[in-house]
Amino acid sequence: MNLDLPAEAVAFRAEVRAWLAANVPAEPLPSVDTPAGDAAHRAWEHRLADAGLAVVSWPERYGGRAVPPLHALLFDEEYHAAHAPARIGQNGLFLLAPTLLAHGTPEQRDRILPPMARADQVWAQAWSEPEAGSDLAAIRSRAQRAEGGWLLSGQKTWSSRAVVADRAFGLFRSDPGAGRHRGLTYLMFDLRAPGVTVRPIRQLDGDPGFAEIFLDDVFVPDADVIGEPGDGWRVAMSTAGHERGLSLRAPGRFMAAAQRLIELWPEHEEQALRDRVVDAWIGAQAYRMRAFAALDSPAEASFTKLFWSELDVSLHETALDLLGPHAETDAAWTDGYLFALAGPIYAGTNEIQRGILAQRVLGLPR
Amino acid sequence: MKLVPSPEQTDFAAALHDLLSAAAVPDAAASWAAGDHAPIRQIWSRLAEAGVTALAVPARCGGLDATPADLVIAAEELGRHAFPGPVAECLAAVPTLLAALSETDLNDTTGRRSATPGRWLSDLAAGRVLATLAAPPWLPYAADADAADLVLLADRDEVGVARPGAAHASMDHTRRLFEVSPAGPRTPCPAIGRALDLGALVCAAQLLGAGRALLEAAVSHARARVQFGRPIGSFQAIQQQLADVAVGLEFARPLLHAAAVTMAARDVSAAKVACSDAACRAARVALQVHGAIGYTQEHDLGRRLTKVRALSLAWGTPADHRARVMAELTKGAAWN
Numbered sequence: 001m002n003l004d005l006p007a008e009a010v011a012f013r014a015e016v017r018a019w020l021a022a023n024v025p026a027e028p029l030p031s032v033d034t035p036a037g038d039a040a041h042r043a044w045e046h047r048l049a050d051a052g053l054a055v056v057s058w059p060e061r062y063g064g065r066a067v068p069p070l071h072a073l074l075f076d077e078e079y080h081a082a083h084a085p086a087r088i089g090q091n092g093l094f095l096l097a098p099t100l101l102a103h104g105t106p107e108q109r110d111r112i113l114p115p116m117a118r119a120d121q122v123w124a125q126a127w128s129e130p131e132a133g134s135d136l137a138a139i140r141s142r143a144q145r146a147e148g149g150w151l152l153s154g155q156k157t158w159s160s161r162a163v164v165a166d167r168a169f170g171l172f173r174s175d176p177g178a179g180r181h182r183g184l185t186y187l188m189f190d191l192r193a194p195g196v197t198v199r200p201i202r203q204l205d206g207d208p209g210f211a212e213i214f215l216d217d218v219f220v221p222d223a224d225v226i227g228e229p230g231d232g233w234r235v236a237m238s239t240a241g242h243e244r245g246l247s248l249r250a251p252g253r254f255m256a257a258a259q260r261l262i263e264l265w266p267e268h269e270e271q272a273l274r275d276r277v278v279d280a281w282i283g284a285q286a287y288r289m290r291a292f293a294a295l296d297s298p299a300e301a302s303f304t305k306l307f308w309s310e311l312d313v314s315l316h317e318t319a320l321d322l323l324g325p326h327a328e329t330d331a332a333w334t335d336g337y338l339f340a341l342a343g344p345i346y347a348g349t350n351e352i353q354r355g356i357l358a359q360r361v362l363g364l365p366r
Numbered sequence: 367m368k369l370v371p372s373p374e375q376t377d378f379a380a381a382l383h384d385l386l387s388a389a390a391v392p393d394a395a396a397s398w399a400a401g402d403h404a405p406i407r408q409i410w411s412r413l414a415e416a417g418v419t420a421l422a423v424p425a426r427c428g429g430l431d432a433t434p435a436d437l438v439i440a441a442e443e444l445g446r447h448a449f450p451g452p453v454a455e456c457l458a459a460v461p462t463l464l465a466a467l468s469e470t471d472l473n474d475t476t477g478r479r480s481a482t483p484g485r486w487l488s489d490l491a492a493g494r495v496l497a498t499l500a501a502p503p504w505l506p507y508a509a510d511a512d513a514a515d516l517v518l519l520a521d522r523d524e525v526g527v528a529r530p531g532a533a534h535a536s537m538d539h540t541r542r543l544f545e546v547s548p549a550g551p552r553t554p555c556p557a558i559g560r561a562l563d564l565g566a567l568v569c570a571a572q573l574l575g576a577g578r579a580l581l582e583a584a585v586s587h588a589r590a591r592v593q594f595g596r597p598i599g600s601f602q603a604i605q606q607q608l609a610d611v612a613v614g615l616e617f618a619r620p621l622l623h624a625a626a627v628t629m630a631a632r633d634v635s636a637a638k639v640a641c642s643d644a645a646c647r648a649a650r651v652a653l654q655v656h657g658a659i660g661y662t663q664e665h666d667l668g669r670r671l672t673k674v675r676a677l678s679l680a681w682g683t684p685a686d687h688r689a690r691v692m693a694e695l696t697k698g699a700a701w702n
Contacts, residue, residue: 001435002368003627009367070367262695278688281695282621282636289620293369303616306609351602357612358605362585365600 003292005070012067013074019051020082028332029085033207038122038164041088045119055093055117058101062109063117069295076250077288083256091161092116092123096169099186103227103235112188124162124191126170126213127236129155134352136171137180137233141215143172143187149221150174152189155214160346162211163200165191171232178230186232188224195219205338249308249343251288257315257336258284264322276318283311300361302353309343309350316340369623375439378417382443385412391447392666398450399539403513406451407496414493418444422461422564427487429461434567434626441568442622445575445677448670450540452498452510453572454681459565460497460518461490463525466557472527473550479515486516500528500546504562504682507534507543519546520561526552538676540669563634566681570622570634570641574615576674577645581611583667584652598655607651614644632694635687642678649674 005013029044030037048054049063057072058064067075087093097116100109115121132138141154152172162168167190175183191198195218200208227235258281265277287308290299316337320327327333344350358364371379389412394405413419418440423429430436437458444453464472467483481489489495495515500508502521511517511530519528529549533542585608588599598604618640625637649671653660660667678684 001371001433001623001627003624005367265692266696274692275685275688278639278691278695282640282691283617285624285636286617286621286640289369289624290617292367293620293623296368296370299616302609303613306613307617351606354606354609355602357609358599362581362605362608362612364585364588364605364608365597 005074009070009074012071013078016053016075016078017082019053020078020084023047023051024082024084028083031205031207032086032088033161033163033203033209035164038088041085042119042122044085045087045089049118054119055097058097058113058117062113070292073251073291073295077252077255080250080252080256081259088161088164089116089119089122091125091165092121095125096123096188099169099226099235099238102238103186107223108226121167122161122165124159124165124168124211124213126156126159126162126168126189128158130157133158134349136236136348137184139171139173139184141170141172142176143174143185143220145174146219149219150185150187150225152187152195152215152218152220155212157212158201158210158346159198159213160210162191162198162213163208167191168213169226171236174229174232181233183230184232184236185229186226186235187220188226189215189218189220193218203338204341205335249304249312251284251291254284254287254308254311254315257312257319261315261319261322264319268322268324270322273318273322276314277322280311280315280318283307283314287311300357302348302357302361305347306350306353306357309340312340312343369620369627371435371439371623375436378436379439379443382413382416382418382440383446385416386443386447386449391449392669395448395450395540395669398513401512406449407513409449410451410496411493414491419456419493420491422458423487423491424465427465427484427491429487429491434564434629435623437564437568438571438622438626441571442575442578445572446579448576448579448673450510450673452496452508452514454565454568455498455509455514456490456496458568459499459501459561460516461487462557462561462564463499463518463520463555464490466555467525467553471525471553489515499565500544501558501562504566504686505680508546509541509543509680511544511546512542517544517546519548519552520555520558521548521552523554523556523558524552525555525558526550536672536676538672540673541676559631560629562681563629563631566638566687567622567625567629567634569677569681570625570638573638573641573645573674573677574618574622576670576677577611577615577618577641577648580645580648580652580667580670580674581608581615583670584608584611584648584655587656604655608655611644611648611651614640614647618644630694632691635682635690635694638682638687639684639691642684645674646678 029040032041052065055064056067056075059066129139143150143152169188171184172187174185195216197214199212201210203209261277261280319333323330389409394409398406420429421432421437425431464483464487469482469484472483496513497516498508498511498514499518508517517528517530519526526548527550528546530544530546532545536543588604589597591598621640622637625633656667659665
């Protein structure tokens with residue numbers, strides 16, 4: 001066992017670090033879920049893409065540099081350590097793109113990935129419905145056969161980034177006669193198409209971070225089906241794995257937060273909180289080391305999702321308690337705290353994850 | 367960058383698991399607890415044949431000069447089988463101390479067998495002798511000094527032979543803890559810090575192995591035990607707790623392996639805290655899942671449960687190690 005970085009990884013990290021030091025905006029950008037923030041974050045993504053740093057692990061033909069997974073981890077560490085802006089294209093970059101790379105056609109990849117990499121097209125996810133949350137297979141929104149494609153109808157909700165996004169992806173019931181997990185089709189659709197209504201929903205922090213999407217006979221061409229019609233559940237589960245897994249929540253994010261906690265510590269030295277600060281760092285370091293081990297031995301996605309989501313909450317709760325009465329006015333930590341609170345809920349609640357882990361990994365009966 | 371065991375290390379672990387599974391460790395441990403050390407010493411000889419006892423011994427004394435990572439692989443298997451005796455002392459800490467002494471050190475005035483450090487090292491490597499250690503404040507007592515051929519006391523920066531005094535029973539019936547007093551001249555030893563870190567690392571690995579065994583036992587009980595007409599493992603209340611145990615163990619292991627690579631104070635302490643927490647949670651949940659049968663000496667669970675709690679406090683308590691992590695973090699960068 002060793003923790004040595006190959007020379008090319010060290011050189012890559014140095015390049016990323018230097019570029020970020022020279023380019024990360026000194027002031028935080030406005031919230032990504034506001035019109036001003038939308039524009040500012042898209043401009044930031046253009047700069048990243050021009051520097052060849054938007055999607056380092058992707059194949060070169062789609063705008064990436066095809067670096068190995070270790071380099072991608074190092075990129076994320078540098079990105080978070082530099083307090084670089086949130087990735088507005090996150091849903092597309094970390095959920096849809098891995099699905100297209102695994103299940104998409106060459107035509108779909110050529111058409112969709114390059115504009116995604118530059119945030120010229122920003123993607124929203126459209127999984128949940130009013131009656132299909134944890135029980136995702138209860139989806140009712142329909143995809144009906146039409147000439148050359150499909151007509152979508154129904155309602156999606158809790159759609160992250162749908163207010164500012166250009167397009168969305170999700171599951172639709174294409175064969176109501178088939179079983180719950182069969183007869184679902186994975187489709188991409190245009191949020192500006194006729195028949196689409198987006199109603200913003202304000203989140204705890206006050207920003208419209210998600211939305212309801214109403215679909216009224218929205219036409220989608222066959223070219224925007226991912227995988228085979230009726231095979232959507234299987235295709236979607238590979239995306240769900242990415243959402244629960246490392247790609248959505250890079251270890252660098254938690255190491256950066258733990259580092260900030262430790263910097264707060266000497267100012268306060270509240271002994272009762274010392275162990276919580278230490279445990280926050282230990283948790284972040286454990287997550288980081290698990291990611292390094294995952295280069296050779298991937299973790300079950302449910303393990304990862306449970307760990308980072310609980311870690312994120314406890315990191316932020318510790319910070320608030322450490323800052324005491326001043327925490328209330330510290331936007332960086334309170335925004336992070338409200339964001340962290342969502343973690344145990346989205347991407348499959350932690351109760352669902354524990355059930356998956358118990359049954360599929362530990363082998364307990366259903 | 368490689369933070370998973372090599373194929374050779376995986377094979378080594380599997381071979382030790384087979385050896386220990388075939389060796390009737392529970393019976394030998396019961397004998398050890400009753401004061402009969404012979405059955406465990408017999409298994410110890412077989413572990414020596416497999417190379418376990420020579421790992422931390424220098425090659426000049428018949429040892430293997432192995433890496434801390436190799437030690438961690440072996441110690442996790444010993445912990446998985448709740449192997450009794452001064453494991454971290456014999457495998458890690460005492461060889462590290464002895465290797466740093468000169469051949470004229472270590473006069474024993476206790477009337478026990480006397481030998482040079484080099485001779486002790488070759489006997490430890492061959493599994494012919496057992497050694498134990500007190501090193502306050504982390505190790506206020508010498509564990510199992512009645513079974514040990516060599517008892518050392520490491521106090522501040524000096525090491526010497528020690529005389530065992532009053533014995534105290536542990537909640538782990540296989541551990542007897544001895545007060546010790548110096549018995550002969552003490553020698554400055556620069557390796558005490560390293561020896562204690564290596565001992566804490568081995569202890570952490572034992573805890574992780576024990577935690578894993580506790581989870582396996584709880585899962586298999588939950589699959590077999592039927593109440594309300596169903597295996598209790600089908601109930602969400604059971605599943606959710608066992609899943610949390612699995613998560614704790616899954617994320618403690620990479621810290622243990624990283625600490626074995628760096629041997630930095632910060633990393634060893636983080637590993638000890640994480641392995642200890644994960645194993646203690648595994649023990650609590652395993653007992654709860656087993657119910658009353660787990661609360662008896664007729665069942666094997668208690669042997670692991672008490673060992674986990676005892677080892678969580680040995681080689682530095684969780685509070686000691688958290689304090690050390692904070693001290694290291696405020697000294698330097700949290701990254702790397």
